Amino acid sequence: MIDHEQFWTPIYISLKIATVASIFVFILGVCAAWYMARKPRKGRLIVETILLSPLVLPPTVVGFGLLVLFGRNSWLGKGIEWLFGQPIVFTWWAAVIAGVVVSFPLVYQTIKTGFESVDKELEEIARTMGAGEAQVFWHVTLPLSWRFLLSAFMFGFARAMGEFGATLMFAGNIPGKTENIPTAIYLAVESGDMRSATYWVIAMIIISFLLLSFIHKLNKR
Template identity: 60%
Template sequence: MNSIYEFVTPIQLSIRITAVSSILVFILGVPAAWWMTRKPFRGKVFVENLLMLPLVLPPTVIGFILLLLLGKNSILGRFAEWLFDQPIIFSWWAAVIASVVVAFPLVYQTMKVGFSSIDKELEDAGRSIGANEWQVFFWITFPLAWRSLLSAYILGFGRGLGEFGATLMIAGNIPGRTQTVPTAIYLAVDTGNMTFAWWWTGSIMLISFLILLLVSRTK
């Protein structure tokens, strides 16, 4: 019974953490991608590179930066501790934040491609008949871009599911609390428990393959 619990718990935690983080990434990514494709402004290239930076940084570097930003001695860390009544580092929410940061560039870029493919004249036509920006987005932009947005969400889910380096840095590898499938595999290999390592590897490969099938169905 304990073996089944030890096997299932990291999978459940991974899915829960990734489900929450992918929703947050979607909420953040939609306005960011829409704004960057529709609104010219000074310093746009700098902002673009800043948003894409986590895509090229090593996950451990991202984890270290988050550790500095959210540690107990930082302003954000003290605020988070006051808000959640506990330090955010090495907590469930730390794993969520790590997944959000590493998945955001992939989601953002996919959404941006979707918004860029829409003919702006259609949006201008909606504005010409009196529609405001919210109405233009929900009546014209979103219906035309929903496949790209769905693909972005699914890809973000898959990227968050496989996150390892940043999660290990700021959330640790605490069984039943922050131990996701990638960190569980790392610990299993390190301790010589190859049976669990193989089962967890097979599980995450199956889930990842299903995610890719879903993405292909949205095209």
Template identity: 50%
Template sequence: MGDLLTKPEFLNPLLLSLKVSLISSVIVFLIGIGIAWVMTTKRVKGKTLLETIFLLPMVLPPTVIGFILLVLVGRKTWFGRLVERIFDHSFIFSWWAAVAAAVVVSFPLVYQSLKAGFQSIERELQDSARSMGANEWQVLLHITMPLAWRALVTGYVLGFARGLGEFGATLMVAGNIPGRTQTIPTGIYFAVDSGNTSLAWLLSGATIAISFIMLLFTGKLKGTS
């Protein structure tokens, strides 16, 4: 089993998953901040309906999410044709498709964490900053985010961990191309399917270790005053 640690069938899925999770977590974190800020500070028409849509990826089967992504960004869509024209390859069955899948499935967790953090801030502090001439961007950057930093860190970590473990939607839109789109979850699935339990154990262990360390870190943050 030790020999597998330096082989491409272990390293490639591990490194690709880390890359996909890092990029997707940054994207979903920034999107989550913007949407959570609007939803907690503005009067939004149809707010309940919008939040229901935001949370749908949490309860939908990943294959449903993957199918919807195929419909939205597939080769026959304007987006798919544009990407293929610019980059000379399809968005589908690329590692960027894995990023898109990770963004969608991790968004509900990130959004809920950020929303809870923003709601915990006393409105009087924000209103005081506005009364002193601060605009909304300054209130968010200098008042809300520093006070909600624990929720921000938790939201980012949850987004990273969820993206790391994404399987169903990723398989639908990115496939399982070794060295190109094979992530840890798809690597585990096909390792088990081919009877390579040693590789499956190594990939599973790497995922568990990374996720455990990140969740332990957020737990310690919550325990600090």
């Protein structure tokens, strides 16, 4: 029988990582979608291709890129180590960064669709009444696309929670620290502990089902 603490620790870590990652990626997705909505079409394709690249790249490639970008030999990695007194690689925050990167394309696309669905005439009416771009954004665009925003947050949470490849390469699999549900399942299968793997798979299916059911009901309103 699987140990109670052994079972719940990866679930708790996964939920914690997914919560923090989804908050960061939601903010980044809103900013990027709003910027791209206002950006001239010239040059937009190149920027969007870069933003959406984690969607098609293998997770191991994303993980390798994060290792190079935040590694101890990079200027960014050295700056983080100098600031916090330790490298970010193979830490809990590395798992958060991996979750943000892999879930960003899905969140960005959902938010962008929401912004594009807003009636442009309503935004123009607000502008003719003296509202600035920031006021139009906060009082017209955001309220009218709230379903897409909430769906984007939930998609980001679900994607970050299920991340495996990039997390394993960039954050490692440290029990009680960076070991999430996917990595716990992988190691359990590798070691022949099919009982533990089955329990975690069931937990993951239940969580995913609840998230997707919520999104489905939200979109049908």
